[in-house]
Structures are given as C-alpha cells and as structure tokens.
Amino acid sequence: MAGVLLRRSAGQAVLLAVAVSLAYLLAAAALDPRAELEARNPRPSHAVVEARLARLNADDRTPLVVRYLTWASGAVRGDLGRTVDDTPAAEEMGRRAGVSLRLLLAGVLLGNALGAALGLVGAAGRSPVIERLAAAGGFTVLAVPVVVLATVGEIAAQWADARTGTRIFAWTGEYTPGRPGGSLHAIAERGRHLVLPTLTIALGRAAVLAHYLRGTLRDTADAAFVRAAVAKGLTRRRVLTRHALRVAVIPVVPLSAYGCATLLGGAACTEKVFAWHGMGEWLIDSIHRGDVNAVAAYCCFAAIVVTGAGLLSDLAVAALDPRTRT
Amino acid sequence: MTPVRLVLSALILITSAGCGGTRPGAPSALAPYDIGPAPRDAVRDGGTLRLAAGEFRAQWNYWHLGGPNLDAVTVLRTTLPWLFRADATGAVHPNPDYLARVRVARRRPRQVVVYDLNPKARWSDGTPIGYRDFRALWRATRGRDPEYAIATSTGYDRVRSVERGTGDRQVVVTFARPFGEWPELFSPLYPARTIGTPDRWDHAWLNRIPVTAGPFRPERIDRTAQTVSVVRDPAWWGTRAKLDRIVFRYLARDAMPGALLGGEIDGYDAGPDAAAYARLQGTTGVSVRRAAGPDFTQLTFNGAGPILSDPDVRRAIAMAIDRPAVARSALHGLPGRPEVMNDHVYVDTQRGYQDNTGGAGTYDPAQAGRLLDRAGWARAGGTRRKNGRTLALRFVYPESATTSRQSGELIQAMLRRVGVRLLLHPVPDGDFFDRYLLPGAFDLAPFTWHGTPYPISNLESVYARPRGGAVLQNLARVGSARLDRTLARAVGELDPTRARRAANEADRMIWREMHSLPLYQRPQIVPVRSSLANWGAFGLSDPIWTDIGFRR
Numbered sequence: 018m019a020g021v022l023l024r025r026s027a028g029q030a031v032l033l034a035v036a037v038s039l040a041y042l043l044a045a046a047a048l049d050p051r052a053e054l055e056a057r058n059p060r061p062s063h064a065v066v067e068a069r070l071a072r073l074n075a076d077d078r079t080p081l082v083v084r085y086l087t088w089a090s091g092a093v094r095g096d097l098g099r100t101v102d103d104t105p106a107a108e109e110m111g112r113r114a115g116v117s118l119r120l121l122l123a124g125v126l127l128g129n130a131l132g133a134a135l136g137l138v139g140a141a142g143r144s145p146v147i148e149r150l151a152a153a154g155g156f157t158v159l160a161v162p163v164v165v166l167a168t169v170g171e172i173a174a175q176w177a178d179a180r181t182g183t184r185i186f187a188w189t190g191e192y193t194p195g196r197p198g199g200s201l202h203a204i205a206e207r208g209r210h211l212v213l214p215t216l217t218i219a220l221g222r223a224a225v226l227a228h229y230l231r232g233t234l235r236d237t238a239d240a241a242f243v244r245a246a247v248a249k250g251l252t253r254r255r256v257l258t259r260h261a262l263r264v265a266v267i268p269v270v271p272l273s274a275y276g277c278a279t280l281l282g283g284a285a286c287t288e289k290v291f292a293w294h295g296m297g298e299w300l301i302d303s304i305h306r307g308d309v310n311a312v313a314a315y316c317c318f319a320a321i322v323v324t325g326a327g328l329l330s331d332l333a334v335a336a337l338d339p340r341t342r343t
Numbered sequence: 344m345t346p347v348r349l350v351l352s353a354l355i356l357i358t359s360a361g362c363g364g365t366r367p368g369a370p371s372a373l374a375p376y377d378i379g380p381a382p383r384d385a386v387r388d389g390g391t392l393r394l395a396a397g398e399f400r401a402q403w404n405y406w407h408l409g410g411p412n413l414d415a416v417t418v419l420r421t422t423l424p425w426l427f428r429a430d431a432t433g434a435v436h437p438n439p440d441y442l443a444r445v446r447v448a449r450r451r452p453r454q455v456v457v458y459d460l461n462p463k464a465r466w467s468d469g470t471p472i473g474y475r476d477f478r479a480l481w482r483a484t485r486g487r488d489p490e491y492a493i494a495t496s497t498g499y500d501r502v503r504s505v506e507r508g509t510g511d512r513q514v515v516v517t518f519a520r521p522f523g524e525w526p527e528l529f530s531p532l533y534p535a536r537t538i539g540t541p542d543r544w545d546h547a548w549l550n551r552i553p554v555t556a557g558p559f560r561p562e563r564i565d566r567t568a569q570t571v572s573v574v575r576d577p578a579w580w581g582t583r584a585k586l587d588r589i590v591f592r593y594l595a596r597d598a599m600p601g602a603l604l605g606g607e608i609d610g611y612d613a614g615p616d617a618a619a620y621a622r623l624q625g626t627t628g629v630s631v632r633r634a635a636g637p638d639f640t641q642l643t644f645n646g647a648g649p650i651l652s653d654p655d656v657r658r659a660i661a662m663a664i665d666r667p668a669v670a671r672s673a674l675h676g677l678p679g680r681p682e683v684m685n686d687h688v689y690v691d692t693q694r695g696y697q698d699n700t701g702g703a704g705t706y707d708p709a710q711a712g713r714l715l716d717r718a719g720w721a722r723a724g725g726t727r728r729k730n731g732r733t734l735a736l737r738f739v740y741p742e743s744a745t746t747s748r749q750s751g752e753l754i755q756a757m758l759r760r761v762g763v764r765l766l767l768h769p770v771p772d773g774d775f776f777d778r779y780l781l782p783g784a785f786d787l788a789p790f791t792w793h794g795t796p797y798p799i800s801n802l803e804s805v806y807a808r809p810r811g812g813a814v815l816q817n818l819a820r821v822g823s824a825r826l827d828r829t830l831a832r833a834v835g836e837l838d839p840t841r842a843r844r845a846a847n848e849a850d851r852m853i854w855r856e857m858h859s860l861p862l863y864q865r866p867q868i869v870p871v872r873s874s875l876a877n878w879g880a881f882g883l884s885d886p887i888w889t890d891i892g893f894r895r
Contacts, residue, residue, distance in 0.1 A: 052777035064489035102401035171601045189607035194570040289595035
C-alpha cells in the first residue's frame with residue numbers, strides 16, 4: 018500500500034512539473050503584457066515600457082525558452098516572479114488561497130453531506146414524489162447561473178431581515194470593515210458573512226453529488242449482496258446506509274475530490290458576487306491585465322491542489338475498498 | 344486628463360450597461376452635479392462612510408506607471424495635497440488649504456508660475472511642504488530619466504526649471520514652452536524624500552501610503568479583504584472633517600447593488616447601469632443621485648482604411664446616422680433627456696462647450712447618398728459598389744458591450760438605407776484595444792472618452808497627425824498640418840477664454856475632417872443612502888471631503 022502511494026506520488030510530482038511548465042509556456046505565449054502597457058492612457062513612453070517588461074521577465078523579445086528558464090529557476094526556489102503590480106506572486110497567491118479556502122470549506126463540506134443525504138433519499142425509492150422533487154431541484158440548481166442563485170439568496174435574506182426586524186445576514190466580503198468589536202464579535206461577524214456564500218456553494222455541490230450518488234446507489238441496490246441482506250431480513254433503509262452506500266460511494270469519491278479541487282480555483286462568479294478576493298477572481302483579473310507571472314502562479318496552485326485531491330481520493334478509495342489494499 | 348486607463352475603464356462601464364427599466368416622470372436635461380447638498384451645521388459630526396471602489400492597484404504613487412485607477416484616486420483625494428479644485432462647469436480654482444496664492448508671474452519671454460504655499464501646510468512627518476517636493480516630482484515625471492516608471496509626462500516635459508522663490512514655501516516654475524492647463528500639474532503632490540530616487544519611486548508607495556497631508560490619514564490597508572480605511576487627521580490645518588472615518592471597499596460591479604441594499608456600503612457610482620437604476624430607484628432609504636457624467640461615447644472612423652480614407656465617405660456615413668435615435672436607444676431606462684454631443688473637446692455641462700458640427704452632424708440620408716454618388720460609390724442592387732469593391736464596413740466592438748451592440752444594430756439599419764453594408768464584428772473585450780483599434784483592424788469602432796476639467800492638454804495625442812508610425816491615441820489616423828498648429832496653439836494658450844476659442848476652432852476642423860462622430864454624453868448614476876450629504880454624482884467637479892457626512 019505504502020509502496021503504491023510512494024510510486025504514485027513520484028509519478029504525480031513529474032506530472033506536476035510538466036503541467037506547471039506547460040501552463041507557464043502557454044500563459045507567456047498567449048498573454049501580451051506589452052499590449053496592455055501600451056494601451057494605457059496616456060500612453061507610457063517606449064523606454065518605460067521596456068524597463069517594466071524586463072523587470073517582470075515578460076519581454077516578448079527575449080526568447081520564450083530563456084524566459085521560461087528564468088522563471089523555472091525561481092519557481093523551484095519558491096519565487097514565482099512579480100505580478101504586474103510589482104508584488105511577489107507567491108505572496109499574493111498565499112493570501113488569495115487563504116480567502117478561497119475560507120470561502121469554500123464550509124460550503125464544500127455542507128454540500129457533500131447534503132449531496133449524500135439527497136442521493137440516499139433519491140435512491141431509497143420510497144416516495145416517487147420526493148425523488149422527483151429532489152431530481153428537479155438538483156437540475157434547477159445546476160441550470161441556474163451562480164449570479165442568479167446568489168441574487169435570489171440576497172433577496173430572500175433581505176426579506177427575512179425585514180420580517181424579523183434585525184440584521185442577521187450579510188453578504189458582502191468576509192467581514193464588515195471599520196466596525197469595532199472584540200475577537201468573539203469578529204468571529205460572529207465572519208459567520209454572518211458566510212451564510213449565503215456557503216449555501217450557494219453547497220447547493221451546487223449537493224446537486225452534482227446527489228445526481229451521481231443516486232445512480233451508483235441504484236446500481237448497487239441490485240447487487241447480489243444487497244438482495245441477500247434484504248432476504249436475511251434487514252430493512253431496505255438499513256441495507257442502503259450500512260452496506261450499499263459504502264460501495265456506491267467509491268466511484269463518486271474521485272469525482273467529488275476533483276470537483277472540489279477545481280472549485281477552489283474556479284469559484285470566480287461566487288467570489289465576485291459576494292466580493293471575496295480569492296483565486297478565481299485573481300485568475301480572471303490577471304488574464305485581463307496580461308499578467309503572465311500571476312497566471313502561472315495560479316496554474317501552479319491549481320496543479321498542486323488537483324494533484325493533492327487525487328492523492329486524497331486514492332487514500333479514501335483505499336480505505337473504502339478492500340480490494341485496493343494489496 | 345488623469346493618468347488612468349481611460350479607454351479601458353470606460354469600456355468596462357459600457358459593458359455593465361444593460362437594458363430594461365422605466366423612465367420616471369418627464370425627461371429633462373440632467374444637472375451638472377447632484378450631491379444632496381447640506382450646510383455644514385446640518386451635517387452630523389462623526390460617522391463612518393463606506394464607499395464601493397473598483398479594483399485597487401498595489402501602487403499608490405499616482406504618477407507611477409502602475410498608478411491607481413480612477414476609483415483608487417478617491418483615496419488619494421482624501422489624503423494628499425491637490426492644489427486645485429474643479430467646480431461643476433469644470434473651471435478650476437486654487438485650494439486655499441494648500442495655496443495661499445498662485446499666479447502666472449510672466450508670460451514673456453517664458454511662462455513663469457509662482458506658487459505661494461499655505462504656511463500651515465506640512466506633511467504628516469512634520470516637514471513643511473515646499474519647493475523640493477515640486478522639484479522632485481518634476482524631475483521624475485519630465486521623462487528624461489527612463490529609470491523612473493512614469494504614466495505620463497504631459498505638461499512636465501514643458502517645464503524648464505523648478506526653483507526656490509523668496510523662501511522654501513515659494514515655488515517658481517518656469518516653462519520652456521507655454522502650457523495653458525498648468526493647474527493640472529503637481530496634483531497630487533508627494534514628499535520629495537519618498538519619490539526622489541527611482542527605487543523610492545517604485546517602492547515607497549507600494550502597498551502603503553507612508554506620508555500624507557490631507558483632512559484624513561490612512562488607518563489600514565487590508566489586502567486580503569481589499570479595503571482601505573482612512574480616519575480624520577488631528578494634524579489637519581484646514582476645516583475639520585465631519586466624518587470620523589471613510590472605508591473604501593473593492594467590490595465587483597455585480598456585488599455593488601446588493602451591498603448597498605444589504606447596508607454594507609453607503610454609496611457607489613453605478614455608471615450608466617439601467618438595471619441597477621431600476622432596482623434601486625424607489626427603495627426606501629436609498630436616493631439615486633444623477634448628473635450629466637463627464638464621459639462621452641463616440642464612433643471613431645479608421646481614416647487609414649481603404650474605404651474610409653476618403654473624407655467624403657466618412658462625412659456621408661456620419662450624415663446617414665440618426666444620432667438622436669442612437670442616443671435614445673443607448674440611454675433607454677436612464678434618467679435625463681438623451682441628447683447628442685456636438686463637441687469633441689468639451690462635454691455639454693462644461694464651460695466652452697459649443698455646437699461645432701457645421702451641418703456635418705445633422706441626419707440627412709439624402710445628402711449622404713449624394714455624397715456617396717459623387718465619391719464614385721454607385722448603387723448596384725442593395726449595396727453600393729466602386730471598381731468591383733462593395734461598400735461594406737466592419738463595426739468592431741467588445742463582445743460584452745450590450746449597448747455597443749444595440750447601437751451597432753441600429754446604425755446597421757440606418758446605413759442600409761443609403762446602400763452601405765455594416766458588418767457587426769464583436770471581439771473579445773481584452774483584445775478590443777490592443778488587437779483591433781491600435782493596429783487599425785477596424786472601420787468603425789464605438790468607445791467612450793472620459794472628460795476631465797483639463798480637456799486640452801491631451802488633445803494632441805488624440806487628434807494630431809500620427810508621427811513616424813506612432814499613432815499614439817489618434818486611432819482614426821487622420822489629421823492636418825493646420826489642425827496640428829491650432830492644437831499646439833490651444834495647448835500653449837495661457838488665457839482661458841482664448842484657449843477655449845482655439846480648442847473650439849480645432850474642434851470645427853475635427854468635425855470637417857470627420858475624425859470621429861460624437862454620439863452622446865452619459866449620465867452618472869450614483870445610488871446613496873438618503874442621509875448622506877454633500878456626496879453623490881459630481882459630474883466634473885471635485886468633492887469637498889471635509890463637508891461630507893450624514894444629516895443630523
């Protein structure tokens with residue numbers, strides 16, 4: 018088991034290096050920081066633009082390979098270059114990753130739990146009405162853009178606040194700046210700001226997960242061991258939760274892990290609409306600014322997260338599925 | 344003009360303009376500004392004002408290449424010396440908090456401006472504001488030393504020397520070439536020791552505001568939450584500020600209306616966003632302040648293109664476009680009477696604005712057809728042809744700009760009537776300027792210019808003839824020696840009345856050569872908490888930060 022994991026890790030480290038290098042080359046080839054600088058109004062002088070590009074290691078007259086080697090030699094030491102703003106990209110990445118993590122953690126956990134519960138309800142097949150409702154709800158959530166979902170949430174929260182006459186919900190940023198209060202107050206303040214984004218993210222996750230889980234559960238429900246358990250007198254619910262779920266969840270684990278990983282870097286819409294300044298927003302803004310180093314730093318982060326998620330899902334599958342433990 | 348990405352920021356504004364909404368009441372012309380005015384004693388002492396801001400850059404050196412954008416400049420306006428202040432007509436007046444007296448001491452043989460600084464004016468580190476600060480800024484921004492990453496050298500490149508006058512607090516600025524809009528210079532001012540070397544220029548203001556001299560001083564720059572808060576500065580020598588604290592929060596445009604409704608901010612500039620206007624209009628506790636904005640949208644012709652290089656064809660196209668109809672469509676759902684712009688230099692509410700169209704801006708499809716006939720474009724079936732070429736033009740616009748698309752469709756129908764085919768060509772937002780406008784890969788392109796109280800100093804880069812392949816901002820690529828001379832005269836004219844006259848003379852030539860077709864001035868929509876006084880839609884004017892606050 019340990020040997021397998023070790024070999025996999027080594028393989029993934031190579032994969033990581035290749036992916037990150039390709040990402041840098043793609044960003045450096047596709048983005049045009051010179052054009053962005055020259056399009057500023059008033060237009061900066063030629064010498065100023067040249068000096069800036071040289072400092073950013075983004076001069077399109079330097080061969081791509083040379084730029085890549087400069088970047089890579091820094092990257093292995095943890096120096097990801099400087100953003101167009103002249104800030105170290107690694108520092109900004111750390112800050113943004115923290116924000117994304119705080120925004121998504123609760124949402125992802127809640128979403129997974131909710132997804133599992135809905136999947137079970139759907140597969141239990143007790144009431145076709147509930148089953149249909151769950152399926153329809155899931156598809157609706159998947160079909161509606163995050164911005165709309167968030168706005169509906171805001172309107173509902175506003176209505177609830179108006180009804181109760183207090184301000185329970187807040188939906189702009191991580192906390193309200195410039196408001197005094199102790200650490201306890203600060204925690205409550207952050208919690209208040211988390212409710213709506215968490216719900217928005219959780220609903221999306223839950224909808225995907227429930228859909229897949231319902232499918233795999235139904236397949237498992239026909240398996241011989243399940244029928245045997247039912248024949249021995251166990252209730253259907255007990256069989257599903259105690260025996261079938263463990264098997265049915267195996268194919269869903271990698272899906273969920275990779276889904277969460279991509280979410281960590283790709284929740285741009287949620288971030289924008291709730292004014293959190295995380296990774297997704299950073300990617301979009303950096304592409305707009307032609308910021309090669311920032312985009313490359315983002316890709317490093319995404320590659321690490323996806324690889325990490327792969328490892329975690331392997332571990333989880335190994336724990337769930339005795340056949341993988343050789 | 345302020346050194347910000349005017350074109351680009353303007354494009355973002357266009358992008359956000361949606362459709363829908365209803366117009367309340369009878370439309371009337373918009374006021375030049377609307378700020379919920381209240382006398383100082385009607386304003387409560389204290390309170391925190393929270394404003395939404397666009398993206399923050401890390402660099403707080405205004406004159407730096409990576410300097411702050413339009414929204415972040417607001418933070419600097421509360422904390423740094425701005426020597427002049429604009430009123431609603433765009434006329435500028437010395438700010439007595441910093442200037443005891445300022446005058447043009449000599450015009451011949453050289454323009455000399457003498458600044459007498461307010462003796463109380465000092466930096467937050469205790470050093471008095473003086474000629475050294477002026478000199479350091481000029482040395483960096485005059486563009487001689489490429490080590491300094493600067494956004495612009497406009498105006499500073501005309502300065503010959505900055506000297507000490509009768510004392511440290513008198514500054515004598517001598518110009519090598521005259522510069523009419525000299526009040527634009529040296530605002531904001533920075534302490535010499537924070538900008539005196541290229542290294543300090545780059546790094547002293549990176550992610551911090553180390554020294555100030557204004558009614559407020561920075562309290563915290565939070566880069567994680569992207570907020571900046573400033574508090575009342577007890578060392579301020581001018582009128583005491585009403586507010587205790589101002590918090591600027593960076594929000595995506597989509598998040599702003601919700602933030603105002605959720606009580607997280609007290610006001611924001613919605614631009615020409617009809618959807619936000621409809622959503623917030625009529626909400627209790629929220630007032631929507633509106634004024635004629637300083638921006639105007641226009642249609643630039645590519646005068647280097649194979650078809651539009653003929654000025655008669657450009658004129659014909661302009662005449663075939665019903666500008667009032669375009670304005671009505673683009674400004675639908677927004678307050679105010681949609682009016683067309685008839686000036687390239689000044690906006691409607693600005694002193695100096697006048698109708699310079701000379702008939703070129705009047706909708707006259709019959710005359711347009713005659714002009715095209717005369718230019719050799721004969722009607723063959725639906726579309727005109729000449730020497731085997733079809734009269735088809737590319738209308739290039741950023742794909743997310745809904746208003747531009749609507750205007751394009753409208754103009755397409757108008758041009759079809761005179762036998763011109765217009766091909767709508769949406770392009771990725773990020774490529775619009777770099778890959779289409781700058782290299783000249785377009786025939787017609789709509790975009791917005793941002794007006795300022797200093798409209799003349801940048802005219803040359805937009806309307807003077809391109810020199811040596813560098814189009815600068817003259818995207819139409821047309822011009823004439825006579826226009827160049829008139830523009831140079833306007834820029835160098837020290838008498839404001841004569842400068843305005845020269846600028847309008849230049850504008851008449853710009854109309855005649857049909858460089859671009861101004862369409863309409865955009866309204867400024869600023870939803871605020873109703874109790875907020877002396878802040879809102881400022882138009883061309885500058886806020887007086889010490890008077891802003893909440894009503895008692």
